[in-house]
Amino acid sequence: MLRLEGVTKRFGGLTALDGVSFAVAPGTVTALIGPNGAGKSTLLDCLFGVQRPDAGSIRLGERELVGLSPDAIARLGLARTFQNLRLAPFETVLDTVLVGLVARQPFSLWAGLLRLPATRHTERAMRLAALQALDRLGLAHKADWPAGVLAYGDKKRLELARAIVAEPQVLVLDEPVAGLNRVETEAVASELRRLRRAGRTVLLVEHDMDLVMRLADTVVVLDGGRRIAQGTPVEVQRNPLVLEAYLGQMEVVA
Amino acid sequence: MNARLVHFVWSHRLGLLVIVAVAMVLIFPLVTNNPYTLELTNRIAIISLAVVGLNLFMGSTGQISLGHAAFLAMGAYGSGVLTVHAGLSPWVALLAAAVLAAFFALVVGVPLLRLSGHALAMATLACNVVVHHVLLQEDQWTGGPSGLAGIPPLSVGGILLDNPVQLHFFVWGVLLLVLFGALNLVRSLPGRGLALLAADEIGAACLGVPVLRVKVALLVLSAVLAAVAGSFFAHTYGYVSPDSFSIFVSTDLAIMVVLGGMGSVWGSVLGAAVIILLPEVSDAAETYKEFVHGGILVAILLFAPQGAMRAIRQGWQLAVWRWRRAHATA
Structure with missing residues (x-):
């Protein structure tokens, strides 16, 4: 069980993450979505020790990850891909x-x-x-x-x-299908399904809603550094806060 | 039958290469007994020791050191001072100098390696300047600008290494051992992690490479190799002077690494050989040394940033590929 509690990260006056809490249950695929600048990449950096959160805790099982170096975290069984290829x-x-x-x-x-x-x-x-x-x-x-x-x-x-x-305990994917064509996306999707069948835990950051809706068990929505919604894909899709974050505030136009 | 031979050669390419290299080292003094030529090839071997070490550091961390002549100096002057003034045996002096260099690398490396890029290059340059000044100023020990003479040669098993043929076998033997270790390292699983570290530090860290510890360890390793090279230098020539360890020597070492290719073990020897043999080819290369070496650096970075060794290999692969394509259609 990967559990984040009150994770906060500030860059000067900008609060990139504002008390974000959620849990990733073992053997499930959890998708993390949100508009650009919502804090998704900062959250992954905090998770892997690349950035150190100002407050909050991140636990894998009983182990506290905050304060560990990236390589120590990797050795605990977390693996990731990168949005910008490394x-x-x-x-x-x-x-x-x-x-x-x-x-x-x-x-x-x-x-x-x-x-x-x-x-x-x-x-x-x-x-x-x-x-x-x-x-x-x-x-x-x-x-x-x-x-x-x-x-x-x-x-x-x-x-x-x-x-x-390395068959990691928790696999973190930062936009794995961004820029991929349909065939390539399908190869990634089937691999993710195989990983879930094998009981692996996946945290998926993705903009491809089609993939998220098909694969995710739980969806966490970030906006402006705060968690604004969490639930099954269908619940999240209907959540007015989520719609507002993605489409802008709906006003009555006279 | 032919295909089996090709397969045998290919699958044993490393072992065969080692056999060829050893054979070349054994045969070379029979081909030439010209002391001048042997002195030159011995110098290539000695400097290669330092360049292999520097290449492991630069090629694995992606960082540039412009201060490795300081470690060379610690080896050379460590050997010199401890044998001439303290009367220690050459081997003890060599060991003590290597330990000193390792300790210095550790003490300096832990804070310095938090820097990267130009800042680190400048900091290492500054270390070199400091060491160079110590050599010039502490003249009761180092002899100051006029240098330190009377350093005794090394001996192995009762044989004094004081002529070029014996030195040839010794320094090339040591270099082959070091090359063997370095090749092992870059081919091993940690070596794969180091290749990623050179290209992308955050990527390597997130995949389990302990970045700072590895950087310090590689700096210490390269410092020890440079110090051993410096000791060999001192015991070979019997004389050391501060000019052999100025910042220009450091930049030359870095140019040798880049010329051969960062991360390429064989390239280190190639880079050292090219830079050392240049003055033999043309006097202008010695007179206008700074221009020539700078020009080489610019040319390599512009046209073959992967280094000469990889460029040669890629050229070879391209030729094989073209040959295969031409013969597949025919």
Whole structure:
């Protein structure tokens, strides 16, 4: 169970997050939506320790995440994709996915320098896992391409493969289908359905309402740094506050 | 049969490369016994030690250090002062100098590596200037501007390393060992994380790379390698002077890394070799050194920012691809 309570983040005079609370139940897909500037990206940064919230707590099970470094949080079993792609352009696709397994091993430069037979053995097993993850997203045939030359849609799915390869406890996706075509979106959607069937917990930040409505169990709506609604997709769709946030205040025009 | 041979060569390419490299090192002194040539290749090996270390730091953190000549100086002067003034044996002096450099890197690195980009480059440059000044001013120990002479050579198993052939086997042997470790590191799982760290720090952190700890560890590792290179330098020539460790030497080390390719282990040796051999090719390269080295840096950043080694590999892959395409249709 991932639980946020009263998470607040201020940048000078601007309150980006104002006491945001919600919980992500295990084995469900929770969508986080909101207009541009609602605080979604700041919330993810706080969740991963990239930003430190000014107040509030974020708990994974019994563990408090606020104050931990991003790598410590990754080692607790959280994995994410990024809205703006974060890839090393000269690394091959397969090597890029392998980075997703870094958090599953103690980070030891000595082990890397010596690379004893036992290390090589685990590396082989990990390469297999990485290839499987690529295969599920339809990228296995490009495993030896440099990541930098992939098309945008492929890069997006490559990031998803990197996030899922370690089978994380909580998977956080920042706009995974933004800019993807219908076929590519469908590959991501079916992968998300498979993850939910496998009992994984997913927090999905997305503008594609069609995807959100089809996949999400719970929808959390942010606007102006505050949580204005939470519920099932159908409930949220009918919520007047949500409509106002997206469409502007409705006034009677004489 | 031919396909099986190709497969064997390809799947054992690293092992074969190591065998070829070792064979070349073993055969080289038989091909040439010209002491001048050997002195030159030995210098390439010694400087390569420092460049490999600097490349592990720069290529893994994406940060630029313009102060690694300071670590070179700590090795060289550490060895020099401890053998000449304190009368310690060369190996003890080398070890002590390496420990000193590691300690200095740790103390300086923890606060400094919170900086990045130009700020970090300037801070490392400043460290180099400080160390250079200490070498000039503390003349009762360092000999000041006139340098420190009479440093004894190293010896291995009772053999004194005082002629170029013995030194050749020793320094190239050490370099091959270091290359082996460095290649292991970049190919390992932590190495994959380091490649991402160089490209995108936040991305790497969110995927489990402990950023600050790794940066400090790599700075310490590169400092130790630079210090060992500096000690070899001192014990080889028997004489050190502050000019060998000015900020221009630091920029040359960084240029060697960029020329070979940040993150490319073999590129480090290539970069060191090209910069060291340039004056042999043309006197102008020595007279107008700053212009030539600056020009190389600009040219690399403009036309092959991935570095010469990767550019060569990509060119080769492109040629193979074109050849295959031409023969597939024929």
